[in-house]
Structures are given as C-alpha cells and as structure tokens.
Amino acid sequence: MKRHRINERKDWQTKVEDLGFSYHSINGEKYWDESAYYEFTYREVETMENATRELFHLCLEAVDHVIRNDLFELFSIPLQFAPLIRASWVNKVPSIYGRFDLSWNGDPYLSPKMLEFNADTPTSLFEASVVQWFWLKEFNSRFDQFNSIHEKTVGRWKTIKPRLKGQPLYFTCLQEFPEDLVNVRYLQDCASQAGILTKTLSVHDIGRNATCFIDGQENPINNIFKLYPWEWLIREEFGPLLTEMETLWIEPAWKMILSNKAILPVLWKLFPGHPNLLESHFDNPRRMASYIIKPLLAREGANVTLVENGRKISETSGVYGEEGFVYQQLQKLPCFDGNFPVLGSWVIGNRPAGIGIRETPSLVTDNFSRFIPHAIAS
Numbered sequence: 001m002k003r004h005r006i007n008e009r010k011d012w013q014t015k016v017e018d019l020g021f022s023y024h025s026i027n028g029e030k031y032w033d034e035s036a037y038y039e040f041t042y043r044e045v046e047t048m049e050n051a052t053r054e055l056f057h058l059c060l061e062a063v064d065h066v067i068r069n070d071l072f073e074l075f076s077i078p079l080q081f082a083p084l085i086r087a088s089w090v091n092k093v094p095s096i097y098g099r100f101d102l103s104w105n106g107d108p109y110l111s112p113k114m115l116e117f118n119a120d121t122p123t124s125l126f127e128a129s130v131v132q133w134f135w136l137k138e139f140n141s142r143f144d145q146f147n148s149i150h151e152k153t154v155g156r157w158k159t160i161k162p163r164l165k166g167q168p169l170y171f172t173c174l175q176e177f178p179e180d181l182v183n184v185r186y187l188q189d190c191a192s193q194a195g196i197l198t199k200t201l202s203v204h205d206i207g208r209n210a211t212c213f214i215d216g217q218e219n220p221i222n223n224i225f226k227l228y229p230w231e232w233l234i235r236e237e238f239g240p241l242l243t244e245m246e247t248l249w250i251e252p253a254w255k256m257i258l259s260n261k262a263i264l265p266v267l268w269k270l271f272p273g274h275p276n277l278l279e280s281h282f283d284n285p286r287r288m289a290s291y292i293i294k295p296l297l298a299r300e301g302a303n304v305t306l307v308e309n310g311r312k313i314s315e316t317s318g319v320y321g322e323e324g325f326v327y328q329q330l331q332k333l334p335c336f337d338g339n340f341p342v343l344g345s346w347v348i349g350n351r352p353a354g355i356g357i358r359e360t361p362s363l364v365t366d367n368f369s370r371f372i373p374h375a376i377a378s
Helices: 012-018 042-068 079-090 125-139 149-164 178-193 239-243 263-270
Strands: 002-005 036-040 097-103 113-118 169-173 198-202 223-227 248-250 280-282 291-295 305-308 311-315 325-329 340-348 351-360 370-372 374-376
Touching: 012 125, 036 042, 036 370, 042 079, 042 097, 042 113, 042 263, 042 340, 042 351, 079 239, 113 263, 125 149, 125 178, 125 340, 125 351, 125 370, 125 374, 149 178, 149 248, 149 340, 149 351, 169 178, 178 198, 178 223, 263 280, 263 325
Parallel strands: 036 374, 169 198, 169 223, 223 248
Antiparallel strands: 002 036, 097 113, 097 340, 280 325, 291 305, 291 325, 305 311, 340 351, 351 370
C-alpha cells in the first residue's frame, strides 16, 4: 500500500460533473481529490476482500444472536419495533449494501481492523463505483482496481426483483442533500438496469391511508428503498405504523442492529480476540489504557473522544450521544505523508465488492474528509 502524488486531470471538475458527480467540492474545499492515489498489490486486495467477507459473516451471526436473545435494549431500540426487526430477519428481507470502515497499512503481518460498519445509510457508493473507475481508465488503463461494485449492485437488484411482486420500487431520501440524491439516483439506475420499475419520492412526500403508505397520487407504496436512517424513520410521526403496514423496506429493519455502534461490543463478546476485530465494551474501557469513545448513533466522526495511555488526545463536537456510548480499543489510522486514510470496504448483498478511500489530516474521519482514488498496479 503506497500513496503517490500526481497531477490532476485538466478540467477534472467538468469530467466528474459529466458523470453526475455534483458534490466534488464542498464549501469551496475539494471532496474528490485526484492529486494523489493509493496503490495496492493483488495480494493486499485479497487480504481486504477476505477480511470483508469474514466480517460480514460475523455480523450476520451477531444479528441472529441479538434477535434470538432479545438484546434490543443494548442498542437503545424502542421495544415496540422489536417485532418489525425480528420479522425482517425471519423473512430474510434482502439487503443491498454496506460499508466497513477498516484501518490497515498494507502490512502482510497485520490484519485489517474493523472500526465500524456503515450498514444502513452508507454514502460514497457513487464515487467508489463510478467516479474512481472513470478516473482510472483515463489515468492508466493498464492498471486495475478493486471495484466490481456496479456489476454486483445490478446483479443484486436482479435477485431481489421477484420479491417486489411486480410492483414498482420507490427510491427516497432527503432530496435537498446532493450526496444523498446522487447516491439514490445511482442505485435507482442500477435497479432499472436490472429490469425493475422504479419511482422517485422525497421522504417528506411519503403519505399514508388506513391500510398502507402512499405517494403523492395516493398510489400504494409496497416496496421502497430509503437512504434515510432507521433511527430517524421510527421517530417520524408515522413511525408506529411501520409495524402495521406490509411494506418491503430496503435496507431492511434488521440493519438497525448493524448500523448501531452497540454491535461492536456484541461482536467482541461473541468472537473475542478475532484478528479483524478491536476490543470493545459497554459502559467503561475495562483494562484498556488507549481507546476511543463512540456514540451508539452518530455520523461523520461526531462526538468521538480518543484516549491514549490514559490521556485524551482528541475530541470532536456534535449533537450525538443521548443513547449512550461504547469503548473501543484505539486503533490509529496509518499515516501517509501526513494523511490518515480509512478504507471503506463495500459489501453488495453478501459479497465483497471494492473499496473507496477517504482521508483527512487528523485521526478522526469527518465530514471534511477527502475521497482519494486507488489502483492496483502489481
């Protein structure tokens, strides 16, 4: 694993905008950054792929454990929604995607470590699947990339199509946020390529009648993909109706378990010492002298505290933490030229599909992180 500085393409902004990538810069700062790229070997890619496959397997076992043992309170999930989660698991409601955040420097003697699993509303799919692929083809068409995201996403929609029973699939998000809208439109396009009839709907326009959720023309919503967190959805005015309406929700309700940081100590309890996991606990750090304190539910590195050898070394602000915190062994991100990359390893269905890399000049990946493309050169 190496980081190389390179020259940006001329008119790169126009080139990525032509792909539909509208949020390449945020508040005047580059989010998409092609002034550098990360190089991997095929052996390193195989290591990341195997770690991702193994971690997803562990996560599914953990979901089953939580549901069978009614551990919903550990996750601060209101118990009224436990039947919804249980039913989605028993009925094998399908998932499209998820993104593991991994820390690894390419050392063959070390294992990639799971920092967390963005299981419910992971973004950066479009730039990982499409934008960095087109960058690679122009940068060096002889290079390869750990990236089969598009093909696997279309294939996954094909396997899900029979579950829709010939009814349209609605795609919804907060459309005022460009990143959410672009990612949802991309997923919708993949579903269309799989032969699924799709429709677009803002979260704000979801209505209801006595028997079902409806769109603005009072058509029933039988199937819906949402890029909107489950923890927000269940607190909407219509939240209690989620347990009554027979709507197929993607991502499924069982993702409420995996998108919650409480899954980290559950995983550690079930698989203590696993090489891809970091020691994690509820309530206190136990014997750990270096650890990170994370809210159960948070975004973009908010409300995180890093402690090294008993001394606080970093702390981020935010509005999260009401539900509680977990304590995870401190795993510092590797440093390349003063930059700290996190490897976002994608799962499509239940298969590893590729990576997207975000980096910052700090130890906590936040909403100022930059997306850096990658290549396999050897």
